[in-house]
Structure formats: C-alpha cells, structure tokens
Amino acid sequence: MELRDVRGLTDAVRSAGVDVVPYEITHVAPGTHLGIPSSTVTLIVDLCDGLDLTGPGLPRRTTFTCGIGELHREAFTVHHDGTQIGVQLDLTPGAVRRLFGVPVGELPSMLELDRIDAGFTRRLRDAVGEVPHPARRRAAFDVLVDQMSGRLAGPVGADPDAVRTWRQILRTHGTVTVSQLVEQSGWSARRLTGVFTAEFGMGPKQAARLVRFDTARRRLESGRSPGDVAADLGFADQAHLTREFTAFTGLPPTRFLRVRASEFAAE
Structure with missing residues (x-):
C-alpha cells in the first residue's frame, strides 16, 4: 500500500509535457549513436561515467552527468564504451518553464542542469540512482511531482x-x-x-x-x-x-x- 496517492499529480505531470524513459544498455560494442533533433527538450541523467557528446555549440568532446539543452536543429554524436545507463526525460517547452521557470529560448546548446537548479538536480539524480532499473521511471516521476506540484497552472511568464x-x-x-x-x-x-x-x-x-x-x-x-x-x-x-x-x-x-x-x- 502506498503512503500517498500521487496518481493524479503524476497524470498532471504527463499532461504538462514530460515523458520519462529509463535505459540500460550493456554488453554492446563501443561506438557512437546520434542524438536526433526533436520538438522536445532532452534531459539526460547519466548513471555511469557521464554522457560524452560532440555536436553543435560544444567546442570539444564534452561530458555531462545531468545535461539539458535548447531545442536543437542539428544532431549530436553520443560516444560510449559499450555501456549506457540512465534516465531520459523528454520535456515540452512548457514543461521546461514549469520545472525551472525559464524559457527554452534562454538555454544554451547544452549545459549541466545544476547550473539551473542544483537542488532539483541532486534530488533527481539521487532518486533514480538509488533504485534498480525497473523502478527508475516511478522514482523520476515522484521527483517531478514534487517539483511541479505548485506550478501546474501553466507556463507562467510565457507570451x-x-x-x-x-x-x-x-x-x-x-x-x-x-x-x-x-x-x-x-x-x-x-x-x-x-x-x-x-x-x-x-x-x-x-x-x-x-x-x-x-x-x-x-x-x-x-x-x-x-x-x-x-x-x-x-x-x-x-x-x-x-x-x-x-x-x-x-x-x-x-x-x-x-x-x-x-x-x-x-x-
């Protein structure tokens, strides 16, 4: 039995424009894959040695532990050693506003999330890192619920x-x-x-x-x-x-x- 019923708020987080996809890729050949432009903002919580990227706006190959960026019109290249473990959050621009109080237009190409909200970054990374893979989606949603519970009225400040x-x-x-x-x-x-x-x-x-x-x-x-x-x-x-x-x-x-x-x- 759950100590609190978060289903209503979890549905509200989904409707606000957030999708959460845990991933656990192991025992594959080291290589690269493409980070494709899309109409959502990608937030990656890496649970290994960091997300290793080259691409637009990055002067060199750069590693992120919890990275977020603007709406991209060019692909990134993700470099990996055969193992990738973490959680991907796909955020609509409105969800970015609700979560962090900033428009997507103010985000750089890619940055560490703790430069925007260190407390939320720590809570999210700790929550998904302390549970096994099958529980990470729910753990991430719980943190999102806490962050967004007072901000679900709409994208405040947006024109x-x-x-x-x-x-x-x-x-x-x-x-x-x-x-x-x-x-x-x-x-x-x-x-x-x-x-x-x-x-x-x-x-x-x-x-x-x-x-x-x-x-x-x-x-x-x-x-x-x-x-x-x-x-x-x-x-x-x-x-x-x-x-x-x-x-x-x-x-x-x-x-x-x-x-x-x-x-x-x-x-």
Missing part, C-alpha cells in the same frame, strides 16, 4: 501568442506557413517572430521545419515509405524530404534508418 503559435505548429505537424501563423495571431510578422524567438530560441519558420522533420522521422521509423511521408507532410517531393532530413541529421532517410538499426550492435 500567450508565442504559446498559441507553438501549439498551432504542433497541431499541423509543422505544415502551417508563417503567413498563416501571422494571420491567426493578429500581429505583424516582426512582432510575432520576436516574441516566439524569445520563448523558443528560434523563429516560427525554423520551429515548423523542426516539427515537420520530427514527425517525418517518427513515421519513417514506424515503417512508412519516404514517398508517402513526403506526400503526407507537404514536402514538394521525396528529394525535398531527403534534403531536410540530411540538414537535420547529416544523413538521408534510408541511410539514417540503417545507421539507427545498427547503433547498438552486440559486443
């Missing part, structure tokens, strides 16, 4: 026009045009771009590209053909999809899928 624009981009899977967003907002393109960039670290056009790419990637990984994905998401043709995919990952779609399938080969 409402920026938030509405972001939600519209998500609803349309990034297929909405900037002119449509401007018309729906009732503001000038300059004003909307300004408040949106301050909140999300990129303009509406770049955000729509990111969300459309993210949607395309997920559909390709589910088995859809590049031609069908290109048609569904309003790309001019399959070649256009390939160019966008290469811009975000460094790889065309078919090669990307092959690389992803072979990233964690048995030792």
